Amino acid sequence: MDYLKLLNNEKINILDIQSLLSNESCGASAIFVGTTRDTFEDKKVILLEYEAYDSMALNEMANICSEIRLRWPSLKNIVIYHRLGAVPICEASVVIACSAPHRQEALDSVGYAVNQLKSRVPIWKKEIYENEPIGTWKINKE
Amino acid sequence: MDYLKLLNNEKINILDIQSLLSNESCGASAIFVGTTRDTFEDKKVILLEYEAYDSMALNEMANICSEIRLRWPSLKNIVIYHRLGAVPICEASVVIACSAPHRQEALDSVGYAVNQLKSRVPIWKKEIYENEPIGTWKINKE
Amino acid sequence: MSVVRIGILFFAKTRELAGISRGTFTVNSVVIGSDLLNQLSQFFGLNSVRDSLMLALNERYINLNEELSLCEGDEIAIIPPISGG
């Protein structure tokens, strides 16, 4: 199963994710958690906000699932959750997780999915720094 | 910080692990969860048990931490928890997790640590199958 | 060649520059992607960031070198550089 969600001002609960991944035939789960950082180039981040083109973002997340299932056919469950709105420092903004019978598929597919998400899912992050009233829209590096 | 533990007949709590990983300067955590499977070559596994050479296992886990910190110097926190004794089907037997400023170090170091753990930490698993009174000591493949 | 009215969606930086999150635009139904982007950038005040933008047509990325056949009511999203994750 694929579990895809955009959460508005709601924490991502890792216990929920673990139970979505769970499958009796699976020996391995890999979970990537992206968290918000408190600094950018020595500037203190005081607030972070995400916005998305919701419908297209969910489509692209579903496309990523299809692609990784083609590359790693043994994958069981995939979870991609992304938080929107304000995300406090140190909290998870994104979780990408896969379960599989063996570890290598789980680890490799999560790594691949993270890169894909960062390069094509239409979601944007604005960082607001201390002593700078206007926020900065970030750009993911390749 | 390195957090290393052998848990005797106690569940691994992923929320604890997430809070151990958390660090304000870290943008990424990768978590590998090894879970017990219900079948092996069409045989139904009814019970699984782990035993360890505890003191040496903890030493080897610490050595793995030192090695991955040499390879990925930006790593912040590392967690390696392994459960011992009976582990019910579908529950986590091992969790290996790293936090880092960027995703690649977190993902790569976890993958490397999983392989190292499976090849050198003195821990053994016995599987007991349905209709077979004598259990089988498993061997990790390379 | 017919003319169609399409919906335009703005996000992040381009939403702030355009001052709106949705608009409409009238354009020839057959148009090269990059021409459409030029017209939209001109009209909605996005020239300063034009070269960093992508377009999506009905929730799919389009290749700016290709010719589009637009229908009345199609939805074009202007996609500034993304930063999810």
Place this chain on the structure above:
Amino acid sequence: MSVVRIGILFFAKTRELAGISRGTFTVNSVVIGSDLLNQLSQFFGLNSVRDSLMLALNERYINLNEELSLCEGDEIAIIPPISGG
């Protein structure tokens, strides 16, 4: 050449074969790893799995080709193929 008494630890399959989890063994203080393994396998009934075994001396893996200098009270662990994870 002196003779020392060392502690022996057994785990998993070798614990079951030997029927004990700890034992003691008396051996020359200077010995090649593989010779020590042969003597232990003979003495504790591990010949059937001998070729799959490793040894650890005081919690460190040893190279079976190397000469060991053992001290009274050293601890040798017999390590069958591991299956953690």
